[in-house]
Amino acid sequence: MKFTVILKIAIxxxxxxxxxxxxxxxxxxxxIALVIVFVSLGYGLQTLVINxxxxxxxxxxxxxxxxxxxxxxxxxxTAQEILDLESVTEVLPIVELGAKMTYENSTTDVAVLGVDxxxxxxxxxxxxxTPSAVDNFSGNKxxxxxxxxxxxxxTVGQDMTGEIVQLDISTSTYSDSTESLVESFDIVTxxxxxASPIVIxxxxxxxxxxxxxxxxxxxxxxxxxxxxxxxxxxxxMGYKTHTxxxxxxxxxxxxxxxxIGLAIFGxxxxxxxxxxxxNTLTVSLLEKTRxxxxxxxxxxxxSTILSLFLVEAGLMSIAGAIFGxxxxxxxxxxxxxxxxxxxxxxxxxxxxxxxxxxxFLAIVFGITIIVGFLTGFYPARKASKINTLDALRYx
Amino acid sequence: MIELPNTTDxxxxxxxxxxxxxxxxxKYEVKALGPIDLELYSTDFTIIYGPSGCGKSTLxxxxxxxxxxxxxxxxxxxxxxxxxxxxxxxxxxARKFGIVYQMPYWVKSLxxxxxVAIPLLLQKAPTDYSYxxxxxxxxxxxxxxxxxxxxxxxxxxxxxxASLARALVTNPWIIIADEPTGxxxxxxxxxxxxxxxDLNNKAKRTIIMVTHNLDYLPYATRxxxxxxxxxxxxxxxxxxxxxxxxxxxxxxxxxxxxxEEGQVNTEKGVxxx
Numbered sequence: 001m002k003f004t005v006i007l008k009i010a011i012x013x014x015x016x017x018x019x020x021x022x023x024x025x026x027x028x029x030x031x032i033a034l035v036i037v038f039v040s041l042g043y044g045l046q047t048l049v050i051n052x053x054x055x056x057x058x059x060x061x062x063x064x065x066x067x068x069x070x071x072x073x074x075x076x077x078t079a080q081e082i083l084d085l086e087s088v089t090e091v092l093p094i095v096e097l098g099a100k101m102t103y104e105n106s107t108t109d110v111a112v113l114g115v116d117x118x119x120x121x122x123x124x125x126x127x128x129x130t131p132s133a134v135d136n137f138s139g140n141k142x143x144x145x146x147x148x149x150x151x152x153x154x155t156v157g158q159d160m161t162g163e164i165v166q167l168d169i170s171t172s173t174y175s176d177s178t179e180s181l182v183e184s185f186d187i188v189t190x191x192x193x194x195a196s197p198i199v200i201x202x203x204x205x206x207x208x209x210x211x212x213x214x215x216x217x218x219x220x221x222x223x224x225x226x227x228x229x230x231x232x233x234x235x236x237m238g239y240k241t242h243t244x245x246x247x248x249x250x251x252x253x254x255x256x257x258x259x260i261g262l263a264i265f266g267x268x269x270x271x272x273x274x275x276x277x278x279n280t281l282t283v284s285l286l287e288k289t290r291x292x293x294x295x296x297x298x299x300x301x302x303s304t305i306l307s308l309f310l311v312e313a314g315l316m317s318i319a320g321a322i323f324g325x326x327x328x329x330x331x332x333x334x335x336x337x338x339x340x341x342x343x344x345x346x347x348x349x350x351x352x353x354x355x356x357x358x359x360f361l362a363i364v365f366g367i368t369i370i371v372g373f374l375t376g377f378y379p380a381r382k383a384s385k386i387n388t389l390d391a392l393r394y395x
Numbered sequence: 396m397i398e399l400p401n402t403t404d405x406x407x408x409x410x411x412x413x414x415x416x417x418x419x420x421x422k423y424e425v426k427a428l429g430p431i432d433l434e435l436y437s438t439d440f441t442i443i444y445g446p447s448g449c450g451k452s453t454l455x456x457x458x459x460x461x462x463x464x465x466x467x468x469x470x471x472x473x474x475x476x477x478x479x480x481x482x483x484x485x486x487x488x489a490r491k492f493g494i495v496y497q498m499p500y501w502v503k504s505l506x507x508x509x510x511v512a513i514p515l516l517l518q519k520a521p522t523d524y525s526y527x528x529x530x531x532x533x534x535x536x537x538x539x540x541x542x543x544x545x546x547x548x549x550x551x552x553x554x555x556x557a558s559l560a561r562a563l564v565t566n567p568w569i570i571i572a573d574e575p576t577g578x579x580x581x582x583x584x585x586x587x588x589x590x591x592x593d594l595n596n597k598a599k600r601t602i603i604m605v606t607h608n609l610d611y612l613p614y615a616t617r618x619x620x621x622x623x624x625x626x627x628x629x630x631x632x633x634x635x636x637x638x639x640x641x642x643x644x645x646x647x648x649x650x651x652x653x654x655e656e657g658q659v660n661t662e663k664g665v666x667x668x
Contacts, residue, residue: 001516001517001519002516002519002522004522005516005522009502009504009505012504012505013504015504016503016504290500291500291501291502291503293500294500294501294502295502295513295517296485297461297488297494297500298488298489298494298513298514298517298561299485299486299488299489299490299514299517299518300485300517301482301485301486301517302481302482303482304517388461389456389461389462392496392500
């Protein structure tokens with residue numbers, strides 16, 4: 001029998017028992033929709049986190065630290081050596097120091113980051129309340145994190161701009177001097193993202209006060225593809241390196257596990273739906289036993305009977321996959337819309353929570369079809385093997 | 396009924412040699428049929444009759460390749476039916492036999508026309524051609540108006556006629572009818588018998604019919620009586636003129652029928668291979 005005729009009969013069979021076909025397809029599509037919602041949430045959160053931690057600029061950047069070595073140090077000379085590498089276009093030294101910050105009568109321990117203003121564009125985890133405030137970042141100007149201000153009883157937010165704090169910075173690790181730097185600093189803006197108490201001080205000011213070595217140098221390459229090679233060169237030079245890609249890889253690994261966990265919920269629903277489809281096909285076979293008998297008596301080959309049942313299963317799984325993907329994407333859009341509206345009302349930024357990599361949708365579609373055919377295979381094979389006369393006598 | 400000498404100049408179409416059938420139920424074997432040695436001839440209207448359980452239907456099923464015999468051979472023309480595998484037998488059956496059962500079986504999701512076309516569609520005949528032949532076949536049994544109906548919307552008699560139309564659609568050598576009137580009222584039964592009669596008389600189809608009803612024996616050109624799984628009596632008879640006179644003329648196909656190798660030539664009533 002021609003495939004078009006088999007297809008027509010399979011469609012008519014499904015249409016004849018509309019409500020049963022619709023319920024089976026609906027069950028399947030709900031399960032697929034759940035998988036889509038859960039896994040796309042996993043992908044969406046992963047993208048959100050990665051974007052939060054990295055940027056295109058960050059992906060071109062290598063963090064270089066001197067290991068715990070007395071021999072290899074990061075200073076102006078070695079920073080220049082790094083800049084001299086062909087692939088490196090820019091080097092940004094950073095020094096990390098410990099300090100005590102005093103505001104009015106409160107004192108707290110903070111981490112001091114000595115950086116040039118160029119670093120703010122490249123260090124995406126540092127989020128400034130007023131980015132333009134660091135356009136002229138030098139002298140006694142500082143940026144203080146909200147977390148640090150909270151510890152000294154300051155008002156969180158922009159109100160602290162212009163306030164003066166006193167810092168007692170311990171510079172001895174990266175300076176030849178053993179004396180600490182004690183000065184008053186003007187807060188130019190606050191840092192809103194970090195949960196740690198940090199104070200960002202112009203590196204130039206620290207250098208003027210005796211800092212001669214750096215705790216880290218960020219090397220920016222011309223192209224993200226050059227990061228890996230440059231990294232190897234730097235490691236051969238004795239430095240320890242870290243790139244944003246490492247973070248991305250770690251995040252990806254974590255989210256892979258989260259996605260698997262989320263997908264399991266959907267898969268459980270999928271198994272239930274598959275059993276439902278199996279049940280439908282088995283009942284359908286019992287109902288059509290005589291039809292199988294008459295078709296075989298009229299000359300149907302076993303392969304024709306097998307195809308009839310498989311096509312029916314295939315049609316149900318294709319419909320289930322299509323509706324499941326549509327329902328799943330639809331559900332995520334509704335959830336996104338509701339959460340975005342809530343975020344807007346609450347004054348938060350709108351974040352894209354769901355992502356649908358095309359490979360993921362293709363895999364879901366493909367697996368559904370394969371599972372559909374496998375589910376249909378047992379009843380189909382049973383139907384094809386049925387004895388013609390037994391089938392005709394079936395009550 | 397006038398008996399004829401048990402010889403014929405007709406060509407043999409089915410030869411049954413040393414045929415027997417044992418059914419196994421648990422530890423026991425029950426002999427349902429045999430031993431049977433029998434020759435059936437082309438263009439005969441053969442009626443097989445006998446009491447329930449005498450093996451009539453088993454014999455028909457064995458003849459058309461649905462029930463492998465325990466021993467013996469079934470030769471249809473020159474083909475040993477059971478030398479073929481199940482799929483080959485299905486194909487052979489589709490081409491050479493038209494089958495009408497006591498219960499008309501349908502693919503319920505298809506309409507009458509589509510059901511009648513199934514034997515051709517199973518043979519991968521072009522769809523348009525299959526439906527055209529199905530329409531002709533329905534017209535032949537007077538059901539041209541009912542092609543678009545669901546089969547179960549038809550009366551019992553109409554369903555049986557449609558079933559006959561389906562059996563005729565491939566223009567088969569042999570029409571096998573297993574108690575075709577068993578579930579019908581007298582009027583519908585008479586119409587179906589008239590159709591079979593006409594197909595045999597005018598379109599020269601070979602018909603093998605099983606029945607309980609001895610009233611149909613006058614329609615036969617050959618009667619076979621069965622008892623306890625064996626042939627009690629097989630004889631050629633002269634069809635009664637009275638029977639012939641009541642047959643209503645039908646729109647039977649003749650030379651227009653499509654011919655293929657081994658198909659019946661309906662004009663001459665002989666096979667051309």
